[in-house]
Each structure stands twice: as structure tokens, then as C-alpha cells.
Amino acid sequence: MPEVIEQPAVDDDVVAQYVQEEFSQNTVDQILDKMLLVVDELSGHPLRPYQTPMARRILESLIIGDAKTITACWARQSGKTEVLVNTISAAMIMFPRLAPIFPNLMGRFREGVWVGAFAPVEDMASNLFGRFVSRLTSERAQELLQDPEIDDKVSARTQELKLAKCGSLVRKQTCHPRAQIEGRTYHVVLVDEAQVADERVINKSISPMLASTRGTMILTGTPHYVKGAFYKVIQQNKRQQTKRSARQNHFEATWREVARAHPDYGIYVEAEKLKIGEDSDEFKLSYRLIWMLDKGMLTTSEKFERLCDNSMQTVKAYNLKPVLVGIDPARKQDSTIVTVTFVDWDHPDEYGTYEHRILNWLDLSGLEWEEQYYRIVDFLSAYTIWAIAIDVGGVGDVVASRLKVLLPDIEIIECKSDRGSQSQRWKHLMELMRQGKIGWPGHSKARRLKVWKRFQQQMEDAELRFEGPNIVVAAPDEVGAHDDYVDSLALSTWASAELSMPEVQTATNPFYGWHAA
Structure with a gap:
């Protein structure tokens, strides 16, 4: 005993x-x-x-x-x-x-x-x-x-x-x-x-x-x-x-974690993989632990991982090409989220669609707005910015007005909050995701950050529904569920659809050899 x-x-x-x-x-x-x-x-x-x-x-x-x-x-x-x-x-x-x-x-x-x-x-x-x-x-x-x-x-x-x-x-x-x-x-x-x-x-x-x-x-x-x-x-x-x-x-x-501790289990599951197929619903549900939620969700954990760039860390400063910024101002219990997105302006596809990469996030919660303004300006000073898109519903119009004063050389795009306007942004973001034209940091160091974990959670939480011709994406009606990161991302990518291509200098691909923290 x-x-x-x-x-x-x-x-x-x-x-x-x-x-x-x-x-x-x-x-x-x-x-x-x-x-x-x-x-x-x-x-x-x-x-x-x-x-x-x-x-x-x-x-x-x-x-x-x-x-x-x-x-x-x-x-x-x-x-x-x-x-x-x-x-x-x-x-x-x-x-x-x-x-x-x-x-x-x-x-x-x-x-x-x-x-x-x-x-x-x-x-x-x-x-x-x-x-x-x-x-x-x-x-x-x-x-x-x-x-x-x-x-x-x-x-x-x-x-x-x-x-x-x-x-x-x-x-x-x-x-x-x-x-x-x-x-x-x-x-x-x-x-x-x-x-x-x-x-x-x-x-x-x-x-x-x-x-x-x-x-x-x-x-x-x-x-x-x-x-x-x-x-x-x-x-x-x-x-x-x-x-x-x-x-x-x-x-x-998952079955792989179990197999490392129990080799006999791994041998059996490998045989099952050959018999029913690794991509079959049965194998995904029983052994890979993938929820089959393709309908009704903005993305799934599998699709989210597919868009991760595992060689890329968050980028705290970038001045080679102008970037786009999306700001979702805080409402009540939400946080103000700033998303900085790189756009490969030099290589549009035949339809005029650009490659996008999230560089970094700023998460502001529990701060008075007067302090948030200056935190945002300080954060963005490390980037060359082409435009900032802001949701002007609620307090957003006030935020847009103040940033126009604090950042007079940067174009501020005021995005409306009505169903039709939001639907256009969601459709644009979903099309970028479908084509694989957007990605985000996936390096192990990035995954340890709180902002990355919150971004992942909100992306995988976001529910998708149709209201007539419009698409609505929102957090589930649950305690602690938010959609601030998702809204901010949609705003930053929508700016590339709203603007004409800026004149930029040709540079080497910035995503090779980046080791920014």
C-alpha cells in the first residue's frame, strides 16, 4: 500500500x-x-x-x-x-x-x-x-x-x-x-x-x-x-x-500522443488509417480530434493551422513596404484590437488580389480611451502605414476623428457598421482565406504569446450565418466569447480592396530569414 x-x-x-x-x-x-x-x-x-x-x-x-x-x-x-x-x-x-x-x-x-x-x-x-x-x-x-x-x-x-x-x-x-x-x-x-x-x-x-x-x-x-x-x-x-x-x-x-506512450495502439491506428482513410470523417472524429464544423463557422482549427506560417514570428517593426491597419474600437466588455497586415503590392494575381500576412497585434483592454490613443500611435510608429480602417459604429467615429489629428499623414478609412457594409468585409476576408491569400505567424515563439492565443481562439469561435444576401460573422452568445480580433482582421484586409495600389520600391521577400521577436 x-x-x-x-x-x-x-x-x-x-x-x-x-x-x-x-x-x-x-x-x-x-x-x-x-x-x-x-x-x-x-x-x-x-x-x-x-x-x-x-x-x-x-x-x-x-x-x-x-x-x-x-x-x-x-x-x-x-x-x-x-x-x-x-x-x-x-x-x-x-x-x-x-x-x-x-x-x-x-x-x-x-x-x-x-x-x-x-x-x-x-x-x-x-x-x-x-x-x-x-x-x-x-x-x-x-x-x-x-x-x-x-x-x-x-x-x-x-x-x-x-x-x-x-x-x-x-x-x-x-x-x-x-x-x-x-x-x-x-x-x-x-x-x-x-x-x-x-x-x-x-x-x-x-x-x-x-x-x-x-x-x-x-x-x-x-x-x-x-x-x-x-x-x-x-x-x-x-x-x-x-x-x-x-x-x-x-x-x-490525439492518436499520435497516445501512440508515443502505447506503441500497440499506434500500430492499430496506422492500420485503420489505411483501411478507412486519414481524411475520412470517421478517422478525423475518432483519432485526429477534428470537429466537423465546416458549415456555420468562419474557420476550423484545421483550416486555421493551414494558414499559419510556421517560419514566421510576429514583426514588431517593418518599413520596407506600406502596410495596412485595422482597428476595432472597444465596446463595453470588449478590447480595442489593432491588427497590422502586410500586403504584397508588387504581385497581384490576375484578378487583382494581393497576398496578405498579419505582422502583429496590439490588444488594449482596461485602459481609458485617452491613454489608448497614444498607445496606438506609439505602436504604429514602428511601421510604414498606407491606411488605417476603423469601424465607426459606436465610439469608432470619435476614434477616427482623434487619429486623423494624431496621424495627419495617414489615410483613415471610416468603415460603416450596417449589415451590408459588414457583409462586404466578411466576404472579402473569407475569399482571401479560401484562396490561401492570407496568413499569420505560426512560429513556436509566436504561439506562446497571449495575443496569438486570443487571435486563434476568437477565429475558431467565430460563427457564420446568413441573413438574406448578407453574411454575419460574430462571437457565440457565451460568457467570455469575443470577436474583436476577427473584426480587426476583416477591417485591415478590407482596406486593400478599398484602395488603389500604392507606389512601392521593389525589395526582397521579407518573410525569408525574419527573426523578429
């Missing part, structure tokens, strides 16, 4: 220090290290490299009670359900024993860890529940439960498994729209195959079951053809991860 965290000595000074440190991250990390040993002991084999971060985060969320929703989108048969079952089973055994030792931190588990095992239909729920039964009635689990310091036993019924002495339980339930499931209370809820789960049931019926316990919800599954609760929570978690010091709440493992 792995080493169990012992109760501190009775000495008053030691007890006082222990109470003071109980909520420290160091204490939580010590508990997590011990718990991961129990997980390995219970399962009989160590967690694989791609499995350990999720197991650790699940345990951490339960311990600190941060009431988060954790998502895991892993390739088929990669062991996501096994990780869940092993991790939660270890918590069911150990947390009630740790509660008296850490009363302020883990006192919620004095009467056990209560687990709700959900799936969209009965058969899926039975599969998840059956894994718990197999794990907690296994020979290894029985040996652990019979340890004198634990001394517990399993009581299993058709819908519920319970540890008799500590009170931990796991209950099988479905999240089918017609199921009557209200009234239960849990510390942790698992929803397997969440990509086909009913969003209304999750939000209305299941989520409140965690309210009184500051519980954790865990959604697992694979990509699907349509958006649902699973997709939306994944996007929320990805957006959250762009914030400084944010904990990771979304975990992904």
Missing part, C-alpha cells in the same frame, strides 16, 4: 503551523503526489504521460473545491474512461480518511465522496458504472480496502455502488432528455460521451447537483458534427487558459 499522509503531532506549535499552511499550494501538491501513488497502486499500472495531468487536475479540483468543469477530448480507446475511474475510485477510498486530517480543506468528504456517473443513454451509463464496479471489486482494491488503516468493504447494487464505512458512493444515471434525474447531490459528476449529451439536461438538471458541495463536473468524449454543451465548455476552458496563471481545465490527446 502506498504511504498514507499521517496526522500531525499533537504539539500545539506544530498544529498551529499545520492549520496555517493547510490551504497552501504546497500542502495541496503534497496530497496530490500521495494520491497519484494510490491511483497507480489501485490500477496496477502507472498513468501514462498524457494521462497524469488530467488525473492530477481532477484531484486538485476536488480538494480545493473550485467548482470547475473539466473537459477531456481524447482519441477513441485512449484510456480516458480508465483514468476517470481509477482517479475517482482512489478519491472515494482516501478522501474520507484525509478529511479529519485536513478539516478545513477536505471536511466536505467526511461522509464520503459522492459520484454521479452519467451518459446520454442507459447502455453508455452502464459501461461507465461497470468500470467502477470492476475497479472497486478487483483484487487490488480489496487488498487496499482491507488495510487496517482503511478497513472498508464494497456494497454493490444495480444502480449504486457504496463503500460501507466511509459513505463514498457512485450512482449510475442517464442524461437523456426524458429522464427524471433531479434531487441528487454529488461531489463530482462524470458525463461520458458528452458530445451527444443533451445541453439542456446538463445545464438545468445535472449542474445544480454540485451546488451545495462546490463540486466538479467532468465531461469526456470525442468530436462531433455539431456543437453542443461539450464543444462549448471546451471552448470556454480554452479561452480561460489564455489568462495569466489560469489552471488547465481542458485536456486533449
Whole structure:
């Protein structure tokens, strides 16, 4: 049996220090290290490299009670359900024993860890529940439960498994729209195959079951053809991860990551690739983790990556050719975004379309407008600018007027916000993307920047819909979703359609050998 965290000595000074440190991250990390040993002991084999971060985060969320929703989108048969079952089973055994030792931190588990095992239909729920039964009635689990310091036993019924002495339980339930499931209370809820789960049931019926316990919800599954609760929570978690010091709440493992840790898995998937095709819907959904959202979205993660220039970093200064700038002024909770775009004026195609490259972004949030003006001017002073396009809806007309004064030698294009005008900009941007006439930095150093991560997230979030002859692109109606980077990009590219080609000097291709930070 792995080493169990012992109760501190009775000495008053030691007890006082222990109470003071109980909520420290160091204490939580010590508990997590011990718990991961129990997980390995219970399962009989160590967690694989791609499995350990999720197991650790699940345990951490339960311990600190941060009431988060954790998502895991892993390739088929990669062991996501096994990780869940092993991790939660270890918590069911150990947390009630740790509660008296850490009363302020883990006192919620004095009467056990209560687990709700959900799936969209009965058969899926039975599969998840059956894994718990197999794990907690296994020979290894029985040996652990019979340890004198634990001394517990399993009581299993058709819908519920319970540890008799500590009170931990796991209950099988479905999240089918017609199921009557209200009234239960849990510390942790698992929803397997969440990509086909009913969003209304999750939000209305299941989520409140965690309210009184500051519980954790865990959604697992694979990509699907349509958006649902699973997709939306994944996007929320990805957006959250762009914030400084944010904990990771979304975990992904494509078949390649699994194959590195499990060679037999890789051999099988390679055979599947030959049989059904790497570009087939089935392979993309099951193993490559690609959401098939071609309709209804501005772009997809696959298309976004295709337009990334992996040799290019962000460019903080450029004076060889005049560039274009798009500014989307902040409204309420949004940020003011400035996008600088290079245009290869010397090489238009037969239709007069130019190659475009994003050079850099400026993200201004939480600043008063009087300060933003001068930050924008300072940022743009490093570039030779042909024109600046500004959305003049709302505060945009004021911004345009002020920049005309601050930048008198640069043409300011005032872009209207009506549906027709916006539609023209979106159609132009979408055509550039379709032809591969636009790209953006994709170098590993660029990908680490917050502005790059926010740009990627907003591009992949942006929804596309048709209103008569007009195209509308906007962020989804979700907390934390924005479209400022997308609007700013559309404005900067639209300037190239609005203006005649400037006179420029011939220069070598600027994208070879660039090492700007």
C-alpha cells in the first residue's frame, strides 16, 4: 500500500503551523503526489504521460473545491474512461480518511465522496458504472480496502455502488432528455460521451447537483458534427487558459500522443488509417480530434493551422513596404484590437488580389480611451502605414476623428457598421482565406504569446450565418466569447480592396530569414 499522509503531532506549535499552511499550494501538491501513488497502486499500472495531468487536475479540483468543469477530448480507446475511474475510485477510498486530517480543506468528504456517473443513454451509463464496479471489486482494491488503516468493504447494487464505512458512493444515471434525474447531490459528476449529451439536461438538471458541495463536473468524449454543451465548455476552458496563471481545465490527446506512450495502439491506428482513410470523417472524429464544423463557422482549427506560417514570428517593426491597419474600437466588455497586415503590392494575381500576412497585434483592454490613443500611435510608429480602417459604429467615429489629428499623414478609412457594409468585409476576408491569400505567424515563439492565443481562439469561435444576401460573422452568445480580433482582421484586409495600389520600391521577400521577436 502506498504511504498514507499521517496526522500531525499533537504539539500545539506544530498544529498551529499545520492549520496555517493547510490551504497552501504546497500542502495541496503534497496530497496530490500521495494520491497519484494510490491511483497507480489501485490500477496496477502507472498513468501514462498524457494521462497524469488530467488525473492530477481532477484531484486538485476536488480538494480545493473550485467548482470547475473539466473537459477531456481524447482519441477513441485512449484510456480516458480508465483514468476517470481509477482517479475517482482512489478519491472515494482516501478522501474520507484525509478529511479529519485536513478539516478545513477536505471536511466536505467526511461522509464520503459522492459520484454521479452519467451518459446520454442507459447502455453508455452502464459501461461507465461497470468500470467502477470492476475497479472497486478487483483484487487490488480489496487488498487496499482491507488495510487496517482503511478497513472498508464494497456494497454493490444495480444502480449504486457504496463503500460501507466511509459513505463514498457512485450512482449510475442517464442524461437523456426524458429522464427524471433531479434531487441528487454529488461531489463530482462524470458525463461520458458528452458530445451527444443533451445541453439542456446538463445545464438545468445535472449542474445544480454540485451546488451545495462546490463540486466538479467532468465531461469526456470525442468530436462531433455539431456543437453542443461539450464543444462549448471546451471552448470556454480554452479561452480561460489564455489568462495569466489560469489552471488547465481542458485536456486533449490525439492518436499520435497516445501512440508515443502505447506503441500497440499506434500500430492499430496506422492500420485503420489505411483501411478507412486519414481524411475520412470517421478517422478525423475518432483519432485526429477534428470537429466537423465546416458549415456555420468562419474557420476550423484545421483550416486555421493551414494558414499559419510556421517560419514566421510576429514583426514588431517593418518599413520596407506600406502596410495596412485595422482597428476595432472597444465596446463595453470588449478590447480595442489593432491588427497590422502586410500586403504584397508588387504581385497581384490576375484578378487583382494581393497576398496578405498579419505582422502583429496590439490588444488594449482596461485602459481609458485617452491613454489608448497614444498607445496606438506609439505602436504604429514602428511601421510604414498606407491606411488605417476603423469601424465607426459606436465610439469608432470619435476614434477616427482623434487619429486623423494624431496621424495627419495617414489615410483613415471610416468603415460603416450596417449589415451590408459588414457583409462586404466578411466576404472579402473569407475569399482571401479560401484562396490561401492570407496568413499569420505560426512560429513556436509566436504561439506562446497571449495575443496569438486570443487571435486563434476568437477565429475558431467565430460563427457564420446568413441573413438574406448578407453574411454575419460574430462571437457565440457565451460568457467570455469575443470577436474583436476577427473584426480587426476583416477591417485591415478590407482596406486593400478599398484602395488603389500604392507606389512601392521593389525589395526582397521579407518573410525569408525574419527573426523578429
